[in-house]
Amino acid sequence: MSRLQVVSGKGGTGKTTVAAALALALATEGKRTLLVEVEGRQGIAQLFETEALPYEERKIAVAPGGGEVYALAIDAELALLDYLQMFYKLGGAGRALKKLGAVDFATTIAPGLRDVLLTGKACEAVRRKDRSGRFAYDCVIMDAPPTGRVTRFLNVNDEVAGLAKIGPIHNQAQAVMRVLKSPETQVHLVTLLEEMPVQETTDGIAELRAAGLPVGRVIVNMVRPALLDEAALDLGLGGAPRTAIAASLSAAGLGGSRGAAARLVDPLLDQAAEYAERHALEASQRSLLADLDLPLHELPLLSEGVDLAGLYELAAELRQQGVS
Amino acid sequence: MSLDPARDPLDVDALLDDRSTRIVVCCGSGGVGKTTTAAALGLRAAERGRSVVVLTIDPARRLAQSMGIDSLDNVPRRVEGIKGEGELCAMMLDMKRTFDEIVEAHADRERAKAILTNPFYQSLSAGFAGTQEYMAMEKLGQLRARDEWDLIVVDTPPSRSALDFLDAPKRLGSFLDGKLIRLLMAPAKVGGRAGMKFLNVGMSMMTGALGKLLGGQLLRDVQTFVAAMDTMFGGFRKRADATYRLLQAPGTAFLVVASPERDALREAAYFVERLAADAMPLAGLVLNRVHGSGAAELSAERALAAAENLEERRIVDQEGGKIGVRSSFEAPSSGAPATQAPDSPGTPGGSPSTGTPSEGTEPAPVPEPDTSIAPPAEPPADSSVERLTAGLLRLHAERMRLIARERHTRDRFTALHPEVAVAEVAALPGDVHDLAGLRAIGDQLAAATGDPAR
DSSP, rough: SSEEEEEESSTOOOHHHHHHHHHHSSTTTEEEEEEEEEESSOOHHHTTTOOOOSSSOOOEEEOGGGGGGEEEEOOHHHHHHHHHHHOOHHHHHHHHHHTTHHIIIIISSSSSHHHHHHHHHHHHHHOOOOOTSSSSSSSSEEEEOOHHHHHHHHHHHHHHHHHSSHHHHHHHHHHHHHHSSSTTEEEEHHHHHHHHHHHHHHHHHHHHHHTTEEEEEEEEEEOOOSSSSSHHHHHHHHOOOOHHHHHHHHHHSSSSHHHHHHHHHHHHHHHHHHHHHHHHHHHHHHHHHHHHOSSSEEEEEOOOOOOOHHHHHHHHHHHTTTOO | OOOOOOOSBOOHHHHHOTTTEEEEEEEOOOTTTTHHHHHHHHHHHHHHTTTTEEEOSSSSSHHHHTOOOOOOOOSSSEEOOOOSSSSEEEEEEEEEHHHHHHHHHOOOOHHHHHHOOOOHHHHTTTTOOOHHHHHHHHHHHHHHHOOSSSSSEEOOOOSTTHHHHHHHHHHHHHHHHHHHHHHHHHHTTTTGGGGGGGHHHHHHHHHHHHHHHOHHHOOOHOOOOOOHHHHHHHHHHHHHHHHHHHHHHHTTTEEEOSSSSHHHHHHHHHHHHHHHHOOOOOOEEEEEEOOOOOTTTTOHHHHHHHHHHHHHHHHHHHHHHHOOOTTOOOHHHHHHHHHHHHOOTTTTOGGGGGGOOOOTTOOOHHHHHHHSSSSSSSSSOOOHHHHHHHHHHHHHHHHHHHHHHHHHHHHHHHHHHHTSSSEEEEEEEEOOOOHHHHHHHHHHHHHHOTTTTT
């Protein structure tokens, strides 16, 4: 199992949810995982129904079998000061830099540097060991930027190492890239069974591969349950027996009179036609995903929305599908 | 549509027809159909006679194809097949190209060359998160200044926070006003001046620290870049400020785009508040992917109960009909148990043969002595039809629950922001592939006011 698992996906596919469920799934039997947020949205806190996360690793959940999930919302500015202190003992310089506006510059104006800090902090957590020489976390899960930006985000250190050809930043950037491009890292992509997210997933995988970043799994999120079987679909769409359906509805106690039951038939068949169209589209998208030749997982749509219980349900599903 | 029309419908056509509307900005979180909404609005405006350019940030190829363009680039391309007198052009922001153009337009050749070949510039302009926001603002300002189109529809970058672009000018400003820029230029500028000596000591100490951190060569690259950009930065800022003011001016309308889901609407509420705080004119909320049902009078509960009823009857049917062959329309044997099946306890259904309305239905029609309801006249409900019907009912129950959830989520938003006008667009089973698809979305966007019965 890779120790750094990066979760990306098109906006709206639920990558934060999947990252959180994955962290829970991986934190089993006494293992510790760290769930890292890099986009300052506080999505993790909302999912786990806790107050906003500070820039501090804090336990947010207990997994089945006594495992633990910690969470960290990385703040670029604090990470920079942290980093100056940790590597250069430049605590004082950090304050001076802040006064000068250099911290602002580094974390917002020069956006590449921001990504360096975020990836750097995550890799630091991956490599960190406690006094006994054991890794501080068995696994770090990153809720990463969306597919369109993730390659650039993860690869930023390559760019930086190319810009700063010598010096500590160069070395640091190289060290981060060594983690990110090793088998220690896997980048997972979350998608839906819809055209645009699937297209973006395919493009994203090509980009990641071209950049030499290890692609892990494809996780299809919010898969709807099959409500009509093939036989029913065939019957319902190929010149549906309207009168028989009306009779059947009325026999089931709907409408009372045939007229009322008959009025239901067309709208119900319309919904079935929509379902069938969607179903066919999903099947074609599913086969496109299968062609990617990557481990493929499906998570069900939680019809009541994702709450804490739902998160555990998804984690159990991921474990069952063998991701941990 | 079974979702009640929102309290205050958004009049999209009035907005698009108003010649004083010059810019429409679509913002919202990722994956809610922002870009498609922008394209649909652009098309509708063009077909209502306006000359429109759509600026998209999201490189969704499919969308370009839906407008009949193979790929969008930094130059507005004319979309063919527009009905009427209007005109539609579409373009996609190319950050690097836009940045290069600014440099070329505002620096002399020598200086432009120095900047364009600077390694620091090359990575900065290639588009890390953040550059996009500045360039989107810049492009919007340029398009407006060209005044070639009377309406610009812009889709915002899929950024960390989709309102980052509002902060871009301010950030740039505080950077330019800050001491850092002077520090970075210190070796070039401050060097000789005696009066700056004290400052200079501090600065060289700081450049020393920065040099240590960045590596001498990168610091030199950054310094050369800043020095070369120095004269242009002022212009940058002025234009960014001007664009920001343009966004606040009458003639600009913001549309917040969302889907009826908790997270998307939470972000939408945040945008609404943020736009108000920045005095940006909000036209309304576009709610995409709203589900409806043509059979909304049938509740999820009743549909499910009926489906269960049918399935129970099938079990009874199967047990009772072991000898019979279960072929379709084998009337007497499969039909008989269906009509004779006693009401099972707990099922709200009445015996259909009597024609009595079931309990649990609202004031149901009085049993009509219509001959067509007499069971013998009915085609027998064979088991495959019953299974289909049960499936249809379950599908419907699911749809009704989804509708209820969406309505609940939407109502929470409208309760918080009753002042925001809403236009709803129905969920489509698939993606938009052509102008006809975009046109259909445009019709729906405008339908909020036209035909509330939809």
